Amino acid sequence: MECGLSPIVGFRFSLHPMSNEFVSIIKGALQNTDVSNVWMHTDDVSTVIRGKQVHVFNVAKSITLNAAKTGVHVALSGTFSAGCPGDTTADVYLDKGDEVTNKDETNQYVSSQFALYPMNNPNYMDVIYREIEHAKVKGVFNESMHYASGIHGDIHDVFAYYEAAFSRARSEEHKHLVMTLSMSINSPSHGDDLHA
Template sequence: MEPTSCGTSPIVGFRFSLHPMSGNFIKIIKSALKDTDTSHVWMQTDDVSTVIRGKQQHVFNVAKALTLHAAKTKEHIALSGTFSAGCPGDTAGDVYLETPAKPANQDRTEQYVSSQFALYPMNNPDYMDVIYREVERAKEFGVWNDSMQYASGIHGDIHEVFSFYETCFSSARSDQYPHLVMTVSMSINSPSHKTGAENFS
């Protein structure tokens, strides 16, 4: 199959690594996978990370559900990953573009998340304007935490945080500049979150 040109594929992807800070990490990861409905996404795991691909709403839904199920163990969980859309040649998982629109995972358990993200609007000469706009959006969503070198801090309930990330991801793309990369790092149930988590609750 010939690769598609940049931006012509509607597929969104997320490559991530989940790190439970526990000697029981294998069980935590496997249980999170078992408890998450991944039927609406293409998924592949290797010895370093996992990638999921498909419709945007399903990719974000599965990413959130996996993280939430791991966090419900109350162990300290770290997640690091990269969302991407409009990548040249990204066709694996095309069949999953025919899945129903409604996300498969509906667990609404509250969970405090501290996270950081960085946005990379590829080829867009006005990329800083895009980034500044999405920082303001985070403040409007009530999930803004702090400015820092090479990232922006986002925190709050996991559902609100993922809602912001998905909205930001949609807004930062355009027909003219469809190739977008967004990196996300999350820390959950860490003892260092005590103040933020208390304020959240």
């Protein structure tokens, strides 16, 4: 990330386990994730985590993976944001180092869709097309679609791509960036051939 950019990144998300035990799955995913490096608040609709980018993405991946490890079909929807004017609530967490605390390397196939919104950038389509090309190079691109791009693969590769794309899509001139994300895990529609 370039010097001068706001270091606070946020992710507001909702987790939807397709199970009558959704409460215990959501609470378990949160409890089994080390969130000491981020500011977090959960209400009756969603959860928000905020802090340094490296920790926000690490915690987001860990919560998702912990929910997925139950084997239940899980859907995740959320919004990453950086550079929002006045975004200072989590500044106390900016003193954290860059060493991540959640290091579970369990493999997990995910299918997802994302959309990038480089705010106030007149060349926003160039940014979006560039990130689609990066996804193809990384082998995580799935398909083009209206209002989003499909990304799939192992959860670690997918989140690594999203974090890199989020970094590349910001600039000193255009600091405010929003990225929406929808993810499906353990869906019967994925098919066994996609889990190889």
